[in-house]
Every structure is written in structure tokens, then in C-alpha cells.
Amino acid sequence: MKPVPPCIYSPCRALYRVLVPNHPRLVVSSAQTPPPPPPPPTLPVRQVRPYTRPPRRAAARGSPSSSSSSSSSSSSSSPGDGTPDEREAAAAAASIDKRYTTQRDVERSGRDRLPKDHEITDPRIMVIDGGAPEGPLPTPLVLERLAPHESLRMVQPYGAGGDAAAAAAAGPRYAVCKIVDKRDEQARQRALRERKRAAGAGGKPGPKAKTKTKELELTWAIGPHDLATKMRQMGGFLARGLKVELLIARKKGGRQVGGGEADALVDSIRGEVARSGGREAKPATGDAGGAMRLYLEGRQG
Incomplete structure (x- = not known):
């Protein structure tokens, strides 16, 4: 039966190593300590698509490969060709x-x-x-x-x-x-896009830029404060040279308005149009007191 070797980590041997001078220190072999993990590989930073490389186009099924076409084109052109x-x-x-x-x-x-x-x-x-x-x-x-x-x-x-x-x-x-x-x-690119959009579709200047049309709705029984707000909006649109379609209709369950009050409302709207520098693009449709639509446009230029 083999004798059991003394444990090198026993308390007695630990005290002996501390108290007795010139005692050989315990050297732990490198095999007992695992080596440090290798650093993660660093990949070079590259662009996914270089600037000078044109975008790849998928070849149609059954067509010759791009390599054969490029080789044929390169073989057809030699350094001696051209002026x-x-x-x-x-x-x-x-x-x-x-x-x-x-x-x-x-x-x-x-x-x-x-x-x-x-x-x-x-x-x-x-x-x-x-x-x-x-x-x-x-x-x-x-x-x-x-x-x-x-x-x-x-x-x-x-x-x-x-x-x-x-x-x-x-x-x-x-x-x-x-x-x-x-x-x-x-900001410069945004202003350029706005100018192209105003000049016409696709950035091609046409004979006349298309004017936007704004729509406003109000009722015959509108109050003075709400009417002033609507007229301020209409005046702003007309001052910018926009077209405005103004619809005046009755509100379901609202107060009934007589013919005189309806005519007075239409006259006040037309007066505000004249003060804003606008005009009626075409005659109004509908009847006063019912559903009436005014077609207005602002000053051009």
C-alpha cells in the first residue's frame, strides 16, 4: 500500500512556510492556471458598397453570364483601338x-x-x-x-x-x-426641392405652376368670432395666391337663418375677398340659405 503524500495546502505546512525563513515558496505550475482567452478578432471597417462600383443588376434567366459578356467586351476592345x-x-x-x-x-x-x-x-x-x-x-x-x-x-x-x-x-x-x-x-437641399416642386412635376418648369386649392366650410348661423377666424384664414390663403373653395351650408339641428341674413353673410364674405385682393374665379353654385359654394382665387404675381 502506497503512503499518502502530505497535502501541500494543509494548515501546518502553510504556517511552516510563513514562519520558517528561507523556505522554498510553492511554485504553481503554469499547467494549473488556464491561459487567458485570446482577444476577439478585429475586422477592418469597410464600406458595403464602394462609391466607384456601379450597382449590380440581376441578369435575366437564360441570358449569358456577366463574366462572359465582360470578357467578350474586354477582348473586343484592345489598347490599339480608338483615336x-x-x-x-x-x-x-x-x-x-x-x-x-x-x-x-x-x-x-x-x-x-x-x-x-x-x-x-x-x-x-x-x-x-x-x-x-x-x-x-x-x-x-x-x-x-x-x-x-x-x-x-x-x-x-x-x-x-x-x-x-x-x-x-x-x-x-x-x-x-x-x-x-x-x-x-x-436647408439648401430642402429649398431646392421646394423650388422644383413649385416649378412642376419632376423638376421641369412648366408654363404655369399648379396652384393649390384650399377648402373652408362654415354655417349660415356662424357667430361673429368664428366668422372673423374663417375670414382671416381665407384672407391669408388669397394673399398667398391660392385658390379657395368656400362652402356655406346649414347645420343639422342648428338655428334657421332667413333670406336677408343669408344674403348679408354672402355680401360680407365677398367684401372680405375684395379687401384681400382676391376675386371670384367662377360664379357661385347653390342658393343662399341652403348649400352654397364660392370659388375664389388670390392675386397672381
């Missing part, structure tokens, strides 16, 4: 770093705007911040120093400009980007 200017432009584009956004990249992107903020992949850019362009500056540094309400917008893409000799002598022309206030830009 000398086109061959020179193609050679210059091939020598440009792919990170720089050129006018050709903007046209191929399928977007109606230039890149902004983290869509800008150019390593160095010229920056406009309320004055003359400065730079070239590193793009990551410019983006890092932006305030929360600021945005970096490209206003001119990268390009050499001029002919090949001038480009070789002057060097590259970096993209020009402008620091804008997001709030001012949103």
Missing part, C-alpha cells in the same frame, strides 16, 4: 492610382453626385474651408478633424488636366473637397 487621344487618355488612366477618384469613376458609379465623407478614397486631397484650397492634405486626417455637424464633400475629382505634356510638367491635380455644414446643406 490617338483616346489611347493617350486610356494610358494615363491606367497609370493613376486606383484609390484616386477620377471623372471616369464618377461616370461609371451611376450616381448623380460626387463622393462625400468616407466615400472619398483619395489618399491626399485639396481642402476648402471657407477660403482658398489648402493642401494636399491626408484624407484620413481631414476626416478625423471634422466636427460632428460638418461633412466633407468632393467638388472636383482627381485629374491631371490639360494635355499630356502639361500634365507631366505640372504633376497630378488632386481632388478638391469642401467642408460644409450639414445643417446648411440640408
